[in-house]
Amino acid sequence: MNQTYSLRSFGADLIELLGSMRFAVSLLMFICVASIIGTVLQQNQVANSYIDQFGPFWFQLFDQFAIWHVYNSWWFLLIMAFLVVSTSICLMRNTPKMVRDMRSFREYVRGSSLRAFHHRVEAQSPQAPAQALQKLAPWMQSHGYRYKVRQDGEAIMVAAKKGSANRLGYIFAHAAIVVIAVGGLLDSELPVRLQVWLGDKQPITQNMLISEVPETGRLPAVNPSFRANMLLPEGSSSASGIVAVGDGVLVQPIPFSIKLNKFEVEYYSTGMPSSFKSYVEVNDPDTGESFERLIEVNEPLRYKGVTVYQSSLDDGGSKLKLTAYPLEGAGGKPFPVEGTVGQSSQVTLSGQGGAHDVTVDMSGLRVINVENMAPGTEPQPKAMIDHVAAVTGSAAGASNEHLRNVGPSVQYRVIGRDGQAYEYNNYMLPIVLDGHAVFLAGVRQSEAENYRYIRIPADANSSVAEFMHLRAALQDPSLREQAASSFAQANASNDTQRPLLQRAVQGAIDAFARGGFNAIIERVPENERESVLGFAVPMIQLTLTELYDMDRERRGLEANSHTEEGADWLRLAVLALANLPDYPAPVFMSLNSFDQVQASVFQIARSPGKNTVYLGCLFLVIGVFSMFYIRDRRIWVWITPEGDGSRMQAAMTSQRRNLDFSQEFERFRDAFRRLFT
Template sequence: MVQTAATLSQTESPARRQTRRGLAGVWLEFLGSMNLAITLLVVVSIASVIGTVLPQNQAYTEYLIQFGPFWFEVFRLLNLYDVYSAWWFLAIMGFLVLSTGVCISRHIPSVWREITRYRTHVREQSLMALSQKRRWRLAEGPDDAENVAAAALQGHGFRTRTERRGDAVIVAGMKGAATRMGYVLTHVAVVVIALGALADGNIGLKIREMTGNLAVETRDLPLSQVPGDSWLPVGSGSFRGNVTIPEQSNSGVVFLQLRDGYVVQELPFEIVVEDFRIDHYPNGMPRSYESDLVLHDPALDEPIRQTISVNHPLTHRGHTIYQASFTDGGTQLDLTGHILDGSGQTLPIDGRVFEDMRLQLGGVERVLEINDFQLFNVNRDPRSVERTGARDEFVNVGPSFNYSLRDEAGQARDFHTYMAPVEVEERWYYLHGMRTDASQPFRYLHIPADENASMDTFMAFHQALHQRDRVRRAGQRAADAVLAQMGVANPDLASRVAGTTDDMVATLVEAGLGAVNARLEARLADASRPEMLRQFSQAVLQRTLFELYRESLATRRGVSPDQLQIGADEQAFFEDAVNAVSGVADYGAPIIFEIDHFNHRQATGLQITKAPGKNVVYAGSAMLVAGLFMLFYVSQRRVWAMVRPGEGGGSELIMAGVNQRSPEAFEQEFETIANAVDGQIGRPEAGSARTEDQ
């Protein structure tokens, strides 16, 4: 036979029921204890500080670079990269709701009694034991004395209640009961704030991920190729995400960063960016930037048009759109690629920022990845000190773009190229930066600009260095000239030196000046007079390079080399060109680019948030402020008046009060009430009176 629950309850021993009630009481005592509440609030405060100091919801790669592998993993295990949605933070908030709720339920009855009870059960001895008291013996009857006492209390804002106790009448007054409500309000505020935090804690998203209904996408895919299980529908709860929209483009989604990937959140409206504007300081730093947005919402008859800027967001249907950043929006670039194989060939390229193109260079396929375009590049003007004595003048050196060249093995080098020549120490150069790792600064190849502000003269000189016949002829002329200056006529020696010079030029083009000097030292290691031979070889090499430069320059100017006048500018250009040829060997790319034309297009970076618990938190914060104000600035005061018949007729009035929080202020208030009683009983209609202080 199966026992029912009622039967089991009846057969349970009294001792067991007492134990169960005792354990429940212990748990309730623990949940409602102040120590637990303070501990939880301290932990929440520490977590909030961490969430404020440590940027939240960034890409894992950024945290890895910032903290290193060890601390990155420690912080990841503690969920410090998304504190407000961490399981332990949400658990603490839930426990805080439970603890504070238990505390409220336990103390509200006593608080309510304290607010509503007037404590009319008082005796003369207890009143006379209070520090603030006054006694009057009146000629008037008890009814008049009762009216005087009640009027004095009510006139000073006290709520009163009158009750007869035997032959005495007790008029109990109470004021400032809101201080007790402050206690309740602060506790309720904590619950409300915690509930708001839970509402914004992405609990629904975590449940979807745990149940397998949501997958975090880690690949860099076009929006159309993101799988459906990485999408969140409209109304999925709170979120904070980012989206980049080029000018004259639109988007109806936002990307939420989750750990090492992202998910796509659909929006209930579509955002169109009509225009983006940016203003700069003289040093090139952004001063302000703003976007002209149009929101198309099916629920609206007309679209919303508004300009947003930093600290001036747009809010619609609980979604707040912030101006967060800016970037290039796919600028169109017309490029000319100069192939560095000595052929003099150029490669015209029409591309866009963020576009990848496959190039065949020297029989090897490479991928050109155009990464960014900068319209302004502001540097400190080196001539400002000489001109005005100021160091805060700046100059805009013009547009530049960043790109990468990736080989067949997937290895890439980053490059940074300026469109216009840049002045460096009173000389003008085309700057081509290169680095092998994103953590390194760019190292710049300085290609001298000719009198037409172009790279043509240098490219013609660089091409001549690859033409072996021209190099041999120039080397022969150089060797003859150097030997003639030395007074030596030895055709065989001149021929051998010319052959050596040909080899040095080839080494210069392939590996740079450092390799030339190294090979020269190795060749002269066993020579009997190495220093003289070194100077001789270097002189011949220098003369050979100059002969090739003069030929190239004469061809460009349409004159013969003998008719060409070499001045200081041409000599300086030659020296810069030789250094640039050596730098090309270390440049690490078979091609260099220059910008012929561009069509600039910008993109705005928007941060979009939806926080349904935000208003709840705001309401809880307002309640907390109000409750704290009541607790600290409102004090409860109680005043009692006891009226009873006098021994020889008339009546006797005893008035006493208490306020433990601000006794000095209450002393003045009580004196004011007593003076009001004096004024009432001192009127002619009140009759004569005699007062006595005790």
């Protein structure tokens, strides 16, 4: 029996806790803190960006709380569920009391207790109580009061009220919290996660075709709520989207198929996208119905309870034609490479260690690159969200005289023999920087980094071919030796100095070929490096001039280093060769031409909670209006006979006794005295 009582006591205490105002306010505070995190910290980014921002230790700690996607984290959904329970209990406990209080006139208040009210008034009337009541009733009705009369012997108690709907404000406001929270839970990842936690669904972590995904990796078509992505190249169709769940994905079928007939992107004069347009064909397998529709940003397709939004754009498998320039050794010759964006290619290179294969992943093609070409800046490929922001208006009105469309660029990853992978971003056309036409070649090791660029000077044919010839010549030991000898022959003051100068030049040019200027000064004390570079830089430049002329003569071309254009080009080439060790790549890919295949990225969603949230917002408006604009007023008038007349006692009260209430009581007091005197 004691155990049963203990369980009942625990249950009662638990209900009391869940239904308490303190518990609900605490939950709201946690939700506010989570909302701050979700607003300040950019959500749903790649893990590397968070590791770079916080470091490995803090990343692992914060990852336990899933702050990278706060609004779908387990603890946020749990708080929302507790808020629904807490507010529902509060409603169930207090709504009947409030309804009874709204309907009650409280006519059984004792007349003697009216003297305890702060806002009270007394008066005497020469009329009998019944006649005084007849005089009071019209005044009550004209001022919007409903009243009830209780006869207590010869005395009369009149209880009047207006604005009782004020209590509805509390009911509707609390109901709004419940309804909005339920709507938020319906539109969250909770329905999908419940199927993973309680069902047999297993997110897919391997790369495979959608047709190969097993049943455990597919959500039901009648899934009540989901938010998925669909990438659709031009000319292709699909009837399923991809839902991200943790580190894997699930396939979400939809009740119709979408075929992308045409995808259009319009641009501003600056080159920024102004609009995305997807011309699609919708096919319903259940009815056989087929129709065409235009999907734009802020103009989604709605059909069969599913909404299809224009999210962004991507590459749908463009065909690329490139020229590969080996960057190892002196014997490699350029060769053509064909690839497809989103696929890998095997490239065979012949270096000092013999022929070997490297894997090249063609990761992207950007036909339009709008860059800030202000002095002192380097272009950086824009994230897709930046292009979407331009379409949706946040960048549409931006004005910058330095914005330029610098033409197409290709992004690829090279995976070497050691498994090390770098990402590269090379522009197809030369860009004029500081008055010179150069090709920009960028490299980075992860998406969390910005690209680091080297500037390769464009030759007379607007290509990198001449620079690659010079690079190969620099890697030829015999040519370096001849160039060093020629430099010593031209610059030594006598025969005794010539071999000494040649050895010095030979050592410097060999070190430069190995690692740029850093290789020359790596063993020089810090305080002497500036003076050494002051001597080495012009010596290297003059030696490379000899080397360049020898290489051109060997190729049957006329030496042009003596011309002004040739000297400028060679100066830029020396700087590029000095920076080439910072471009760790076995091969350089130059984009020649491409056949673009565009793809539209759609976000498909079934959100039954949307209408629920709208209903909750309506409840909230009603609740706030009722609480702040409907004023609750109660008046009691106690009429007792006194001689031939009556003695009147009246009191007035309200839930909020503010300045307006005091002024209203003063008007009531004056009217009451005029009425009975």
